[in-house]
Structures are given as C-alpha cells and as structure tokens.
Amino acid sequence: MNDTLNNTMKEKIIIIGAGVSGLSLAVKLAEYGFDVHCIEASEQTGGLAKTFRRGRYYFDVGPHSFFTEDQTILSYVKGLLGKRLKAQPRKAKFHYNNRFLDYPFTIQTILFNMGLMANLKVGFSFLRQKLRPKIPLIGNETVKDWAINTFGYYLYRTFFKPYTEQFWGIACDQLASRSIPSHTRMNFIHTCLLMFKKTRFWRSKPSLMAREKLPTYYPDTGFGEICEHLLRQAQDLGVKFSLHSTVTGVKRAKDNTFLVDFLQADNKYHLSANIVVSTIPLTSFVHTLSSFVPLKVIEATQQLEFRSLLLLAIVTEKQAILGSHYIYFLNRSYNRLSEMNEFSTLTSPDKDNILVLEIPCYSQSPLWNLTGEELLEHCLNDLTHDGFLERSEVKKLFVERVPNAYPMYKKDYAESLNKVQEFINQQPNLYTLGRSGEYMYMDADRCMQRAFKLADEINKK
Ligand SMILES: Cc1cc2nc3c(=O)[nH]c(=O)nc-3n(C[C@H](O)[C@H](O)[C@H](O)COP(=O)(O)OP(=O)(O)OC[C@H]3O[C@@H](n4cnc5c(N)ncnc54)[C@H](O)[C@@H]3O)c2cc1C
DSSP states (O other), X not given: OOOOOOTTSSOEEEEEOOBHHHHHHHHHHHHTTOEEEEEOSSSSSBGGGOXXXXXXXXXXXXXXXXXXXXXXXXXXXXXXXXXXXXXXXXXXXXXXXXXXXXXXXXXXXXXXXXXXXXXXHHHHXXXXXXXXXXXXXXXXXXXXXXXXXXXXXXXXXXXXXXXXXXXXXXXXXXXXXXXXXXXXXXXHHHXXXXXXXXXXXXXXXXXXXXXXXXXXXXETTOTTHHHHHHHHHHHHTTOEEEOSEEEEEEEEOTTSOEEEEEEETTEEEEEEESEEEEOSOXXXXXXXXXXXXXXXXXHHHXXXXXXXXXXXXXXXXXXXXXXSXXXXXXXXXXXXXXXXXXXXXXXXXXXXXXXXXXXEEOTTXXXXXXXXXXXXXXXXXXXXXXXXXXXXXEEEEEEEEEEEEEEOOBTTHHHHHHHHHHHHHTSTTEEEOHHHHTTOOOOHHXXXXXXXXXXXXXXXO
C-alpha cells in the first residue's frame, strides 16, 4: 500500500490508535478538512473505551460510565447518541472491614457504616499522626508517606496499603502518591477532615471531588457505543481506517515528512504523512521512533511501565448480585466486580446477566495466560465466600486480556516521563495524545477535550 499526498486537501495526518482520543481527533481534523488516516492494531476500534461484543453478550473494560463537567463535551456526546444515552445515578461500594461502604465515601459512611471500633482506631491514629512530626520526605512523595502523613498509620495499614499493593503489585513505598487518583485523594481527605471539622482544605479544591459526584450516563448496549458512533462519524467525514494494523516504525524522511510502517496480517505497509499523532502507549511509541531517538530517551522510557488488566466475564441467570454498579475489594483475587444489568439490561439476552471480575496484573504474570475455567477456579472461593455466585450458577465464561490499562506512577516516574516528553515536544509535527499516549490517567471526557484542543492547534498552525 503506497500512498501519495493528496494536494486537494489540507495536509495528510496519520493518527496511530483508534481509541476515544484517536477517534475524537480524527473527527475534528476531518471537519477542518485535513486528510486523515487512522491506523489501529485491534480489529475493533475503541481501545480501553470499547465494549466487547461476544454474540449477544456485551461488557466493557471494567465498569465505564460517562461523566463530565464540560458542557460542550456533554452536549457533543448527547448529540452523538441521542436517546441511546441514559442518565443513571452512580451506585458504587467499597468492601472494607467486612462491610459494604458507599463509595465515594461520605461522612455518614465513615461514621455509621465503618463500625465504632474502626472509627475509634481511625480517629486515634489520625490524631496521633497530627501530633507527631511528619515523615520527612526523601525524594518524591510515595503512597506510604502520603497516607501515613494524612490519615495516620491505622488507615494506611488496613486500607491504603492492602488495596494499593494488590492493585499495583508493588510496595506502597515504591509508588508515587499520584497513583491514588486525585479525586479519590481529595474525597478521602475531605471526608476525614470534615470529621475533624477542618473544612479549609475542602473549600480550596472542590472541583476534583465534584467529579465523582457528577451525573453519569450510559449507552443502551455498552459504553463502547460512544466510540462506535465516533467511528461512523469519522468514516462519514472521509477518514480512512486501517484496522488490525500494528505500527512498527515512524521515520523521518529527508523533506521532514514522516514514513509510518505497519504490519497487517504479516504484510508490511507504509504510509507517508506531514503530521503524526500517536495515541498508543508512550513506551511503544518511543520504540517505533528508534531510528532517531537518543539513547537517554530510550533509557528513560525503560523506567515507565503499564499495569495490565485481566477481565473474567461470567454469564449467569442470577440477578441483582451486587446491589450496585460495582464494588471495590481488598484482599480478594479480584480488585473490583461489576454487574452489567445494573448498567443496562440490554447488555445480555433476557434472563441473563454478566458479572465482570477485574484482575490487575502484569502481562508477564502466569495469570495472564489462564483459561476462563482456570481463572474461575482462582476466584471462585472469594465469590462464594461473599455470597455472590456459586459454581452451579455459572453459565458461560469470557476472558479478555487488556494490556497497558494503567500507566504506573512509580516513585521516580516523573523524571523519566519529563525526559521523554521533552524529546517529543522538540519534534516538529509529532504529537502524543490521550491516556496511553501521554502516560496520564484521564477519563474519556478528558481524552475528547484534549483531542479537540489539539485539532484546533493543528488547524491554526
Ligand atoms: C478499568 C477502567 C475503567 C475506566 N472507567 C472509566 C469511566 O468510567 N469513565 C471514563 O470516562 N473513563 C474511564 N476509563 C478511562 C478511559 O477508558 C480512557 O480514558 C480512554 O479509553 C483512553 O482512550 P485513549 O484513546 O487515550 O487510549 P486507548 O484506549 O489506550 O487507545 C489506544 C489505541 O491504540 C491502539 N494501539 C496500541 N498499540 C498500537 C500500535 N502499535 N499500532 C496501532 N495501534 C495501536 C490500541 O489498540 C488502542 O485502540 C477507564 C479505564 C479503565 C482501564
């Protein structure tokens, strides 16, 4: 597949990756009149925001719902999906100390549901920490430093340490405090500080906490409908797509344009472009640039890593299993369970329901290659112990492996990330975008916001 530049349109732009970031950018750039080609490794677009469609069973990459404080983005998504996008209240819980606490945590949850003993221990440990000198920071703040300094040792030991270490697979003192999502950090601090009547902090940071309280929306047959609609819109605007095509190299030609190599069904192809935007994991992207990346940038990239996610979707006829959209767990073989019928009963045939188990792990872990039956065996004791599901209630299993689900904020990640970003920023007409591309936690609405902003910037150049 050789390709010549089309002179009747604006410049040719290649977007690598067709998740929500790549698709949103493609739509906007095509509206501006650019000649856009999107190359996607998977057979299906949507990336982390896709819905797996297995026959008549639909489930997402863990629970997904749409929420945003940006009215332009909200109107845009409502316009895309129309009546298919339903508003629904967020129902989530956290399993802690053998109780199911409402999540995000509220003052009532902490005071009334955590139990008197736990409250006393939390309060005592919190006060003791406040009377002590803070743990001095050696280098960057870790989850351990942050949790002990903010809440005291009890909550660190019984809550933050087991949850964080189960989720990330490494010790709390090896993870930057940024690993705890900012809205969770703020919400927890707010709730605890309210208990101790120190509301000054809350007043200064309302927006981060407010995100967890925003109205949420869900499409009829899965979150992936958002990307499916974006794909259709992009195709209608003339964007070309190469699916099942893995980009292996991005080189600079002598005239400063780019040559993008990709593999499709073991055949090698290349396309040329004036501008390249990558939304694929930053680590993989730097690898594709190896023909002109300095060694120190490659070394910095080696310090960045993604945590992957294993999904086990269990089809069952049992209904109303969780009493909420999803529940987080400590000390279980999974870190979260979600129930698809709580999102939409159209995600499986009548009478059926899907329970989705999330198991964070590395793609080199022995767990990664387990079959559905083996994974069920791994998790069944916990499911039965908590009264969710018996073996006899399991009707069908699907396993999905999601590499690069979470950028890992290890203790010293910021230094390495800065080096990589500095290099990319120096390259004319080369951009990275999105959660995987920029190595930055963000939800789908933020991906769209950043994609639209980048399209504006490129258009104004
Ligand atoms: C478990 C979980 C729950 C979440 N819940 C929510 C939620 O409730 N609400 C919300 O708004 N957001 C949620 N998010 C975040 C949301 O999914 C992401 O912000 C968004 O999907 C990221 O989109 P992206 O396009 O930036 O990246 P990605 O989705 O990672 O897209 C990158 C694309 O690049 C492709 N690719 C990779 N390598 C190559 C290559 N070499 N060549 C070509 N293509 C390649 C991939 O296949 C992928 O399609 C959640 C994320 C996770 C993991």
